[in-house]
Amino acid sequence: MGMFDSINVSATGLSAQRLRMDVISNNIANATTTRNTNGDGPFRRDRVILTPVNLRPKYNSPVYPFGVSPGEGKGVKVMKIEKDMSPLRLTYDPTHPDAIQTGPKKGYVEFPNINIVTEMTDMISASRSYEANVQMINGTKAMFNKAMEIGRA
Numbered sequence: 001m002g003m004f005d006s007i008n009v010s011a012t013g014l015s016a017q018r019l020r021m022d023v024i025s026n027n028i029a030n031a032t033t034t035r036n037t038n039g040d041g042p043f044r045r046d047r048v049i050l051t052p053v054n055l056r057p058k059y060n061s062p063v064y065p066f067g068v069s070p071g072e073g074k075g076v077k078v079m080k081i082e083k084d085m086s087p088l089r090l091t092y093d094p095t096h097p098d099a100i101q102t103g104p105k106k107g108y109v110e111f112p113n114i115n116i117v118t119e120m121t122d123m124i125s126a127s128r129s130y131e132a133n134v135q136m137i138n139g140t141k142a143m144f145n146k147a148m149e150i151g152r153a
Contacts, residue, residue, distance in 0.1 A: 005074070006140045012053065012075030013133040019078055020048045020126045024119050031114045034098040042098075043112040045084040053077040086113045 023046045033043040053075045093099060094107035 007137055009075045010133040010136040010140075012077060014130060014137075016048075016050055016076045016078055017126045017130040017133065020050075021123060021130070023048050023081060024123045024126065027112075027114050028116065028119050028123075031112060031116060031119075033112060034096070034109055042088055042110045043114075044088075045086075045112060045114050046081050047084050048081055049079045050076050051079040084113055088113050 027045050030043040035041070036043050089111040090105065090108045091111055092107055093109050096109045099107055099109050
């Protein structure tokens with residue numbers, strides 16, 4: 001692993017965790033939204049799906065006919081942001097404007113499938129991961145500075 005590879009890996013982690021925190025805060029903000037922008041139902045929780053990424057592609061050469069691969073784990077990227085299709089929360093409130101008017105669920109209101117405790121736990125996890133990536137960058141910078149001091153001596 002080269003000098004800047006560790007910073008690049010941490011940078012991908014910083015970007016991914018920042019996006020994850022943005023999605024979680026959007027979920028928390030919409031925890032009581034009973035009607036989405038299309039008007040066809042309550043807000044559904046978003047989830048960020050992460051996947052490992054190679055920063056350098058595999059390449060073939062005459063010396064290495066099977067190719068040289070830098071291996072997995074050279075960072076992380078957001079594969080997609082998907083809607084959580086778990087069941088919605090039902091609360092009985094026949095006076096609510098979005099209450100179901102007919103059928104067996106009459107008088108119930110469908111609320112988003114967001115659990116604030118789960119969202120806060122995910123937010124803490126994303127925050128800690130972000131901090132770990134910042135510490136990795138700071139540690140790498142400290143090693144670079146020490147190497148420069150050794151080179152000057």
